[in-house]
Amino acid sequence: MKWEFRNDAPIYSQLIALMKLGIASGEFKPGERVPPVRDFALQAGVNPNTMQRALTELEREGLVFSQRTAGRFVTEDAQMIDETKRKLAEAQVRSFLGAMSRLGYGKDEIVGMLGQCGPADSGENEKEAAENADL
Amino acid sequence: MLGKLLKHEFRATARTMWPFYAALLITSLGANVAVRVMESKKYSDSVLLRIFSTLVIILFVVALAAVGIMTLVMMVQRFQKNLLTSEGYLMFTLPVSEHSLILSKTITAAVWFLATGAAQVLAMLIMSFRVSYVNKAWEDIRQLFSQITSYYAVNGAAFILEALAVAFLGCAVTCLMFYAAMALGYGFPTHKGLLSVVFFFVFLVALQILGTMGLFASFDGGLLGRGYVGTNTAVEVIRSVHLAMGVAAAAELVLGGIFYAVTALNLKHRLNLE
Amino acid sequence: MPIFECRNLTKSYGAAPALSNVSLTVEPGRVVGLLGPNGSGKTTMIKLANGLLTPNSGEVLINGMKPGIETKKIVSYLPERTYLSEWMSAAQLMDFFGDFYPDFRRDRAEEMLARLGISQQQRVKQMSKGTREKVQLIMVMSRAAKLYLLDEPIGGVDPATRDYILSTIIQNYEPDSSIIISTHLIADVEKVLDEVIFLNRGEVVLRSSVDAIREEKGKSVDELFREVFRC
Numbered sequence A: 001m002k003w004e005f006r007n008d009a010p011i012y013s014q015l016i017a018l019m020k021l022g023i024a025s026g027e028f029k030p031g032e033r034v035p036p037v038r039d040f041a042l043q044a045g046v047n048p049n050t051m052q053r054a055l056t057e058l059e060r061e062g063l064v065f066s067q068r069t070a071g072r073f074v075t076e077d078a079q080m081i082d083e084t085k086r087k088l089a090e091a092q093v094r095s096f097l098g099a100m101s102r103l104g105y106g107k108d109e110i111v112g113m114l115g116q117c118g119p120a121d122s123g124e125n126e127k128e129a130a131e132n133a134d135l
Numbered sequence B: 001m002l003g004k005l006l007k008h009e010f011r012a013t014a015r016t017m018w019p020f021y022a023a024l025l026i027t028s029l030g031a032n033v034a035v036r037v038m039e040s041k042k043y044s045d046s047v048l049l050r051i052f053s054t055l056v057i058i059l060f061v062v063a064l065a066a067v068g069i070m071t072l073v074m075m076v077q078r079f080q081k082n083l084l085t086s087e088g089y090l091m092f093t094l095p096v097s098e099h100s101l102i103l104s105k106t107i108t109a110a111v112w113f114l115a116t117g118a119a120q121v122l123a124m125l126i127m128s129f130r131v132s133y134v135n136k137a138w139e140d141i142r143q144l145f146s147q148i149t150s151y152y153a154v155n156g157a158a159f160i161l162e163a164l165a166v167a168f169l170g171c172a173v174t175c176l177m178f179y180a181a182m183a184l185g186y187g188f189p190t191h192k193g194l195l196s197v198v199f200f201f202v203f204l205v206a207l208q209i210l211g212t213m214g215l216f217a218s219f220d221g222g223l224l225g226r227g228y229v230g231t232n233t234a235v236e237v238i239r240s241v242h243l244a245m246g247v248a249a250a251a252e253l254v255l256g257g258i259f260y261a262v263t264a265l266n267l268k269h270r271l272n273l274e
Numbered sequence C: 001m002p003i004f005e006c007r008n009l010t011k012s013y014g015a016a017p018a019l020s021n022v023s024l025t026v027e028p029g030r031v032v033g034l035l036g037p038n039g040s041g042k043t044t045m046i047k048l049a050n051g052l053l054t055p056n057s058g059e060v061l062i063n064g065m066k067p068g069i070e071t072k073k074i075v076s077y078l079p080e081r082t083y084l085s086e087w088m089s090a091a092q093l094m095d096f097f098g099d100f101y102p103d104f105r106r107d108r109a110e111e112m113l114a115r116l117g118i119s120q121q122q123r124v125k126q127m128s129k130g131t132r133e134k135v136q137l138i139m140v141m142s143r144a145a146k147l148y149l150l151d152e153p154i155g156g157v158d159p160a161t162r163d164y165i166l167s168t169i170i171q172n173y174e175p176d177s178s179i180i181i182s183t184h185l186i187a188d189v190e191k192v193l194d195e196v197i198f199l200n201r202g203e204v205v206l207r208s209s210v211d212a213i214r215e216e217k218g219k220s221v222d223e224l225f226r227e228v229f230r231c
Helices: A011-025 A037-044 A048-061 A078-103 A107-116 A123-132 B002-039 B047-084 B087-091 B098-127 B132-151 B156-185 B192-220 B234-269 C042-049 C069-074 C090-100 C106-115 C129-141 C159-171 C186-192 C210-217 C221-228
Strands: A064-067 A071-074 C004-013 C016-026 C031-035 C057-062 C075-078 C147-151 C178-183 C195-200 C203-209
Touching: A011 A048, A011 A078, A011 C210, A037 A048, A037 C159, A048 A064, B002 B047, B002 B098, B002 C090, B047 B087, B047 B098, B047 B156, B098 B156, B098 B234, B156 B192, B156 B234, B192 B234, C004 C042, C016 C042, C016 C057, C016 C203, C031 C042, C031 C186, C031 C221, C042 C057, C042 C147, C042 C178, C069 C075, C075 C129, C090 C106, C090 C129, C106 C129, C129 C147, C129 C159, C159 C186, C178 C186, C186 C221, C195 C210, C195 C221, C203 C210, C210 C221
Parallel strands: C031 C178, C031 C195, C075 C147, C147 C178
Antiparallel strands: A064 A071, C004 C016, C004 C057, C195 C203
């Protein structure tokens, strides 16, 4: 998990987003134990209060639950994880479509391009693609 | 907390002092040998040995002086370095009062002064051990001592203890005089060292003036005049000596109190560590 | 009870006021950044909190008490410069801190020294500047104090040491103690802070949580600082 933060949004909301991504992508496995607040904050390099706030919010949304003495755990609710994954994917698609429409591409042209281009999955191509995608 | 500070002070200052004490010990032993060499007919013909012995004796004298000077330098330097420069950030944020800080330094320094004095006496004794003419002098001193004890029915040891206490106070007051000068000087934003020296000499001059005034006072219409002090009878001598000690102690307490107050107030309110 | 409070605090050096009528509070369990350009009064405020200076008017309170022996027991101070005696070894330093501060956790200090590869027998005068600063930080953060006052803790050190220092700060966070960090290197420190106080020319010009600044102004504290203090 790369703990990278932007400047224009509060750290706690970025933490939430990063952790949702982690859960959705399977990096944090269902039922996996979440480190204690202080250790987790240390890993992320953030203030423990901030981490606490993020975890509390995730708990509220049900992505994380806590057991009195044992600690916090990632939810095992497969449906919720899928839902989260779906919502993140939807957000990506919306953002993609918005950018494409600014370039003037219609749906058919987009579908055509989808056939041609592959996803950037090797490290270097991903970086290049991201740079070029900076609209 | 004062105990802990004292322990720390002794540890820190012993590091500086012990080499000088060691040097004094070695040179005193060497000087003893050197004097015997000089005295004996067997060796006094060799020029080389004479030069060597003279050198050793000179070294001994230097060591004697150096120990004394070093004690004074150490006292001043320790206060300045530990309280008035970077280390002050540590010392003044310890959960101790500035009184403990000042007292720990004063007591430690006064003890070192006395120790140095004792060391110097001891060194002299070592140097003159079994050396002919000094032995005779030593005999005389011992006789005098027992005479005082028997004649005046005074416990000689108690007298010495009193003298030691007054000496200790005197050393403490001397330290406090230096400390007060430094505390005053370092309260200023610039020229701290220079101002400290100036303040010290101001104190020195003031003391001289007071001392002279005091002397006149005691002679003119004071103690001597009123017949408190005298040397006619044994009782009078005992009384005079005790009185002198008492007056000295009282004067030192007053002076010490003044210097202490100056030091404490300045450290508390005017100190600004850089 | 706020762990740290200034009430109409004023301190002048001669004619120039270093702090003018400053009033603020810091609650326990917060990591607060005291930010401002050089000469803004940050160090003066910290020295006043430590009892190293006396105010001209107003007061500074630690846990409701004026600076004195009782406050020094619960305040752990890291000044900008090294205050360690050159002749002491790391072990002797720990003896010293353990002697005077009942809240000193020697096991933590030893662990941190070991992790950094600093021998307990090494004397301060043999240490490099960076090592001295780390050792000083270790001693300060090994105390279980109620208020930590760190004056420019990451100022003159390399980025790796900076990360280590910030990690140490995070690790020592306790809900009933607070950490006040005075610095002008904001970007590095921002993620670790709960709140920030901007000081300029002896006055408080801003007091806010880091989250609020990012939410409301859409920029980081570092960016806001550059705006506010633009030359």
